[in-house]
Amino acid sequence: MSQISEAIRDGAEGFFRTQYGTISKMALLLALVILSIYLFRNTTPQQESSGLGRATSAYITVAAFLLGALCSGVAGYVGMWVSVRANVRVSSAARRSAREALQVAVRAGGFSALVVVGMAVIGIAILYATFYVWLGVDSPGSMKVTDLPLLLVGYGFGASFVALFAQLGGGIYTKAADVGADLVGKVEQGIPEDDPRNPAVIADLVGDNVGDCAARGADLFESIAAEIISAMILGGTMAQRCKIEDPSGFILFPLVVHSFDLVVSSIGILSIRSTRDSSVKAPIEDPMTILQKGYSVTIVLAILTFAGSTRWLLYTEQAPSAWLNFALCGLVGIITAYVFVWITKYYTDYKHEPVRTLALSSSTGHGTNIIAGVSLGLESTALPVLVISISIISAFWLGHTSGLVDETGSPTGGLFGTAVATMGMLSTAAYILTMDMFGPIADNAGGIVEMSQQPESVREITDVLDAVGNTTKATTKGFAIGSAALASFLLFSAYMDEVASFAHESFKQVDIAIPEVFIGGLLGSMLIFLFSAWACAAVGRTAQEVVKEVRRQFIERPGIMDYKEKPDYGRCVAIVASASLREMIKPGALAIVSPIVVGFLFRVLGHYTGHPLLGAKVVAALLMFATVSGILMALFLNTAGGAWDNAKKYIETGALGGKGSDSHKAAVTGDTVGDPFKDTAGPSLHVLIKMLATITLVMAPVFL
Numbered sequence: 170m171s172q173i174s175e176a177i178r179d180g181a182e183g184f185f186r187t188q189y190g191t192i193s194k195m196a197l198l199l200a201l202v203i204l205s206i207y208l209f210r211n212t213t214p215q216q217e218s219s220g221l222g223r224a225t226s227a228y229i230t231v232a233a234f235l236l237g238a239l240c241s242g243v244a245g246y247v248g249m250w251v252s253v254r255a256n257v258r259v260s261s262a263a264r265r266s267a268r269e270a271l272q273v274a275v276r277a278g279g280f281s282a283l284v285v286v287g288m289a290v291i292g293i294a295i296l297y298a299t300f301y302v303w304l305g306v307d308s309p310g311s312m313k314v315t316d317l318p319l320l321l322v323g324y325g326f327g328a329s330f331v332a333l334f335a336q337l338g339g340g341i342y343t344k345a346a347d348v349g350a351d352l353v354g355k356v357e358q359g360i361p362e363d364d365p366r367n368p369a370v371i372a373d374l375v376g377d378n379v380g381d382c383a384a385r386g387a388d389l390f391e392s393i394a395a396e397i398i399s400a401m402i403l404g405g406t407m408a409q410r411c412k413i414e415d416p417s418g419f420i421l422f423p424l425v426v427h428s429f430d431l432v433v434s435s436i437g438i439l440s441i442r443s444t445r446d447s448s449v450k451a452p453i454e455d456p457m458t459i460l461q462k463g464y465s466v467t468i469v470l471a472i473l474t475f476a477g478s479t480r481w482l483l484y485t486e487q488a489p490s491a492w493l494n495f496a497l498c499g500l501v502g503i504i505t506a507y508v509f510v511w512i513t514k515y516y517t518d519y520k521h522e523p524v525r526t527l528a529l530s531s532s533t534g535h536g537t538n539i540i541a542g543v544s545l546g547l548e549s550t551a552l553p554v555l556v557i558s559i560s561i562i563s564a565f566w567l568g569h570t571s572g573l574v575d576e577t578g579s580p581t582g583g584l585f586g587t588a589v590a591t592m593g594m595l596s597t598a599a600y601i602l603t604m605d606m607f608g609p610i611a612d613n614a615g616g617i618v619e620m621s622q623q624p625e626s627v628r629e630i631t632d633v634l635d636a637v638g639n640t641t642k643a644t645t646k647g648f649a650i651g652s653a654a655l656a657s658f659l660l661f662s663a664y665m666d667e668v669a670s671f672a673h674e675s676f677k678q679v680d681i682a683i684p685e686v687f688i689g690g691l692l693g694s695m696l697i698f699l700f701s702a703w704a705c706a707a708v709g710r711t712a713q714e715v716v717k718e719v720r721r722q723f724i725e726r727p728g729i730m731d732y733k734e735k736p737d738y739g740r741c742v743a744i745v746a747s748a749s750l751r752e753m754i755k756p757g758a759l760a761i762v763s764p765i766v767v768g769f770l771f772r773v774l775g776h777y778t779g780h781p782l783l784g785a786k787v788v789a790a791l792l793m794f795a796t797v798s799g800i801l802m803a804l805f806l807n808t809a810g811g812a813w814d815n816a817k818k819y820i821e822t823g824a825l826g827g828k829g830s831d832s833h834k835a836a837v838t839g840d841t842v843g844d845p846f847k848d849t850a851g852p853s854l855h856v857l858i859k860m861l862a863t864i865t866l867v868m869a870p871v872f873l
Contacts, residue, residue: 170257170260170261170617170621171257173257173371173616173617173620173621174253174254174256174257174260174617176371176738177253177256177371177374177375177378177613177617178253178254180371180372180375180742180746181249181252181253181375181378181379181383182249182253183746184342184375184379184742184746184749185245185246185249185379185383187746187750188334188335188338188339188379188749188750189242189245189246189335191334191750192238192242192330192331192334192335192338193238193242195330195334196234196235196238196327196330196331197235199234199330199761200231200234200235203227203230203231203234203323203867203868204227204228204230204231206868206870206871207223207226207227207230207231207870208223208224208227209223210223210870221304221312226320229300229320229323230320230322230323230867231323232323233296233320233321233322233323233324233327234323234324234326234327234330234867235327236292236296236324236327237292237323237324237325237326237327237328237329237330237331237394238327238328238330238331239327240288240289240292240324240327240328240390240394241327241328241329241330241331241332241335241387241390241391241394242331242335242387243288244284244285244288244289244386244387244390245331245332245335245383245384245386245387245390246383247281247284247285247288247386248281248285248382248383248385248386248387248606249378249379249382249383249386251277251278251280251281251382251606252277252281252377252378252381252382252606252609252610252613253378253613254277255273255274255277255278255610256374256378256610256613256614256616256617257614257617258273258277259273259274259277259610259611259613259614259631259634260614260617260618260621260623260627260631263614263618263623263627263630263631263634264623264627266630267456267630267633267634268459270611270614270630270631270634271441271456271459271634272441272442274607274610274611274614274634275438275441275460275463275603275607276438276441277606277610278602278603278604278605278606278607278610279434279435279438279599279600279603279606281382281386281602281603281606282389282434282598282599282600282601282602282603282605282606283431283434283435283599285386285389285390285599285602286389286390286393286427286430286431286434286598286599286602287431288390289328289390289393289394289397289427290393290397290424290427290428290431292324292394293321293324293394293397293398293401293424294424296321296324297317297318297321297401297424300317300320300321301314301317304317313409314405314416314417314420315405315406315408315409315416315420316405316409317405317420318398318401318402318404318405318420319402319405319667319670321398321401321402322398322402322663322667322863322866322867323867324394324398325391325394325395325398325399325660325859325863325866326860326863326864326866326867328387328390328391328394328395328863329391329395329856329859329860329863329864330761330860331387331391332384332387332388332390332391332856332860333757333760333761333853333856333857333860334753334757335383335384335387335388336384336385336387336388336849336852336853336856337704337707337752337753337756337757337849337853338379338384338749338750338753339376339379339380339381339383339384339749340380340384340704340708340845340848340849340850340852340853341704341707341708341711341748341749341752341753341849342372342375342376342379342380342711342745342746342749343373343376343377343379343380343381343848343849344376344380344708344712344844344845344848344849345376345708345711345712345714345715345745345748345749346369346372346373346375346376346715346741346745347373347376347841347844347848348708348712348715348716348841348844348845349369349372349712349714349715349716349718349719349741349745350362350367350369350370350372350373350715350719351837351840351841352712352716352837352841353367353369353716353719353720353723354366354367354369354370354719355834355837356834356837356838357720358723358730359829360730361619361828362616362619363615363616363619363620364619364620365619365620365622365736366729366730366732366736367719367736368718368719368722368723368729368736368737368738368740368741369715369718369719369738369741370616370620370736370738371738371739371741371742372715372738372741372742372744372745373616374612374613374616374617375742376745377609377612377613377616378609378613380609380848380849381605381606381608381609381612381642381848382606382609382610384852385602385605385606385645385852386602386606388649388852388855388856389598389601389602389605389649391856391859391860392595392598392649392652392653392656392855392859393427393595393598395656395660395859395862395863396423396588396591396592396595396652396655396656396659397423397424397427399588399591399656399659399660399662399663400422400423400585400588400589400591400592400659401420401421401423401424402663402666403584403585403588403659403662403663404416404419404420404422404423404585404588405419405420406666407419407573407581407582407584407585408420410575410576410581411485411487411573411574411575411581412487412576413485413487413573414485414486418481418482418483418484419482419483419585421482422478422479422482422483422589422592423588423592425478425481425482426475426478426499426592426595426596427592427595427596427598429471429474429475429478429596430471430595430596430597430598430599431599432470432474433467433470433471433474433596433597433600434467434597434598434599434600434603435599436466436467436470437463437464437466437467437470437597437600438463438600438603440462440463440466441459441460441462441463455637456633456634456637457514457518457637457640457641460604460607460637460641463600464510464597464600464604467597467600468503468507468597471503471593471596471597472499472500472503474596475496475499475500475503475592475593475596476496476499479492479493479495479496479499479589480492480496483495485573487572487573488571488572488573488574489572490571490572491571491572491573491582494567494568494570494571494572494582494586495567495568495571495582495585495586495589497567498563498564498567498568498586498587498589498590498593499589499590499592499593499596500593501560501563501564501567501590501593502560502564502589502590502591502592502593502594502595502596502655503593503594503596503597504560505556505557505560505590505593505594505651505655506593506594506595506597506601506648506651506652508556509553509556509647509648509650509651510601510644510647510648512549512552512553512556512647513549513553513643513644513646513647513648513807513808513811514640514643514644516545516549516808516811516812517639517640517643517644517808517811517812517814517815518640518815519636519815519816519818519819519822523545523549523812524812524815524816524819525816525819526541526545527541527542527545527812527813527816527839528816528817528819528820528824528825528832528836529825531816531820531825531832531833531835531836531839532825532826532831532832532835534831534835535834535835535838535839537835538813538816538835538836538838538839539838539839539842542809542812542813542816542839542842542843543809545808545809545812546804546805546806546808546809546810546812546846547805547809549804549805549808549809549812550801550804550805550808553647553650553651553804554800554801554804556651557651557654557655557800560590560594560655561587561590561655561658563590564586564587564589564590565583565584565586565587566583566586567586568582568583568584568585568586568587568589569582569583569586570582571586584659584662587655587658587659588659590655591652591655591656591659594648594651594652594655595652598652601645601648602645604641604644604645605641605642605645605646607637607638607641608635608638608639608641608642609638609642610638611631611634611635611637611638612635612638614631614634614635615628615631615632615634615635618631632818632821635818636815636818639811639814639815639818640811640815642811642847643807643808643810643811643814643815643847646803646807646811646847646851646852646855647804647807647808649852649855650800650803650804650807650855653799653800653803653855653858653859654796654800654858656859656862657792657796657858657859657861657862658796660859660862660863660866661789661792661793661796661862663866664789664792664862664865664866664869665677665679665789667866667869668782668785668789668869668872668873671869671870671873672781672782672785672873674782676782676785679786679789679790679793680786681790683786685771685774685783685786685787686786686787686789686790687790688787689767689771689786689787689788689789689790689791689794690790690791690793690794691794692763692767692791692794693790693791693792693793693794693795693796693798693861694794694795694797694798696759696760696763696791696795697795697798697799697802697854697857698798698802699759700756700759700760700850700853700854700857701802701806701850701854703755703756703759704756704845704849704850704853705845705846705849705850707749707752707753707755707756707849708844708845708849709845710748710752711744711745711748711749711752714744714745714748715741715744715745718740718741718744719741722736722737722740756853760857760860760861761860761864763791764788764791764792764861764864764865764868765864765868765871767787767788767791768784768785768787768788768791768865768868768871768872769784769871769872770784771783771784771786771787771788771872772784772785772871772872772873781873782873784871784872784873785869785872785873787872788865788872791861792861792862792865795857795858795861796858796861796862799854799857799858800858802851802854803851803852803854803855803858806846806847806850806851806854807846807847807851807852809843809846809847810843810844810845810846810847810848810851811843811847812843813836813839813840813842813843813846814840814843814844814847816836816839816840817833817836817837817839817840820832820833820836821833
């Protein structure tokens with residue numbers, strides 16, 4: 170077990186060093202571009218009144234960008250570092266009892282999750298405090314505290330930048346290795362999953378760590394960072410418009426909420442304990458039930474701490490009952506998170522009808538399995554969209570009727586209400602990330618058990634944990650999409666406020682009946698489809714290289730099947746590592762360059778046609794349409810992929826002929842189609858949606 174774990178650790182850490190070395194170079198290059206743009210741009214009225222010059226503003230933005238990128242990288246590293254050390258411990262625990270194996274996996278995932286969320290909070294808090302002291306905020310002739318959050322947007326962009334490439338590179342690695350191992354190993358050679366005779370098995374297990382643990386850590390870090398910054402901006406803007414005497418509570422509220430998240434999620438994680446009478450022969454209790462109990466504990470505590478935080482920080486004499494409205498906004502967000510988790514579980518867990526119907530379609534062939542999976546994925550977009558729509562409207566209405574008004578008497582709390590709902594949704598983020606990290610750790614443990622040829626009873630335990638891990642991974646992806654949708658709505662509002670600030674005129678509406686603006690929207694939707702296509706194609710090309718190598722080894726080393734010869738695991742690891750680093754560049758560059766180029770070209774066109782805000786309007790449409798298309802596409806990709814995977818797992822339990830049957834082979838084909846959907850293109854879209862919003866915030870001067 171230790172030897173196998175060490176091989177996985179070496180492969181994961183080697184790839185991580187190379188991948189993040191490449192990302193670091195690209196981040197430094199982009200930092201120089203941002204510095205150049207900000208040194209030659211106009212300043213806002215707020216910056217002029219506070220004496221903040223172009224050079225200072227440029228260096229602040231670049232410093233925030235680099236710090237965000239660094240923290241995002243560290244968040245990913247922590248996730249990977251823990252997972253490659255926890256996998257062998259879970260394997261060992263599975264020899265004793267299922268409950269102990271579950272506890273070890275959950276505690277390991279929980280440690281990573283708490284570090285990731287803690288870093289997001291501490292990073293922004295340090296940056297905020299540094300700027301506050303350095304710029305002498307709120308002293309005569311200096312910047313107002315309500316304008317300070319605008320200086321933090323670079324941090325969110327840095328986090329998004331690293332998360333996108335981490336997700337792309339890690340996703341391509343893990344799924345190319347997985348698809349290559351499955352197609353040749355399971356379908357052609359008829360050997361079990363994670364069999365030591367498969368030359369791609371180590372690459373597959375390494376991929377679980379770099380693709381799921383490291384990339385998801387960076388992804389959720391970026392989600393929380395973007396949500397905190399956008400909520401701080403909107404809180405500051407609202408406090409300024411309402412002339413609230415002490416606006417600091419509205420600005421710091423997101424940081425306090427996520428600090429409580431660390432506490433309540435820790436209690437939820439610790440509530441999952443092993444029992445004394447557990448043994449390897451004892452009946453296996455459903456791990457999902459145990460995880461849901463922990464989630465229920467976390468939610469109850471989150472509701473209590475959220476209500477207390479709103480009363481403490483959002484109470485104001487101008488509207489004494491406003492805090493109650495905002496507490497209800499938070500409740501809307503928490504309920505939204507729970508419903509999202511339930512919907513995704515319904516569509517991806519083989520205990521429910523959709524996955525069982527999909528598994529049944531495998532009995533009539535490969536084609537019917539694919540058709541059923543695609544239709545399931547398309548159908549699964551309906552309920553989440555309805556839930557997001559209801560939550561946005563409910564939170565906006567609660568904020569709008571909070572009693573907070575500006576100088577003209579107009580209600581101004583609507584957008585901040587939506588921000589508070591987003592905070593509510595992410596108020597259990599650490600526990601959600603724990604469930605996500607649990608999946609790949611359990612998967613790795615199963616691989617180690619299979620490769621070390623442990624007794625069947627031990628493999629049964631890790632199989633159950635692995636199946637639950639697939640569901641929790643799908644569930645947390647649904648949660649990530651919901652939070653991305655709400656966070657993007659907030660960031661879009663922040664973008665429009667920033668454009669108005671730079672342009673010195675109102676910018677509250679975007680008319681999509683204008684041909685150029687409509688074209689911007691079309692380009693935004695096209696960007697989502699093209700990005701997804703390139704991400705899936707990257708997995709396909711890399712998987713082809715793996716398939717050829719695995720086939721070559723089986724032909725040239727016939728003794729592999731009889732355990733007389735050892736496969737060359739290192740060759741597959743090297744192929745996947747180099748190909749994934751090469752393939753991540755093109756879709757990543759498309760995502761970063763597209764909004765900048767589109768905005769700049771239409772800015773030039775607007776300059777010659779007498780429409781100075783045309784570039785900003787076109788980018789707003791691009792952002793809006795890309796967000797809508799991206800949410801739907803991500804829902805489809807994630808749910809279809811998760812359902813295909815668990816349909817295969819369901820058949821492997823002995824249903825519909827079990828392992829090796831024609832139904833199983835058809836289900837494996839569906840799983841290989843779903844792999845790049847759910848673990849490469851889908852999760853990358855969560856990051857892309859938020860990165861488009863943060864990049865437009867940082868690059869707004871280019872569009873004017």
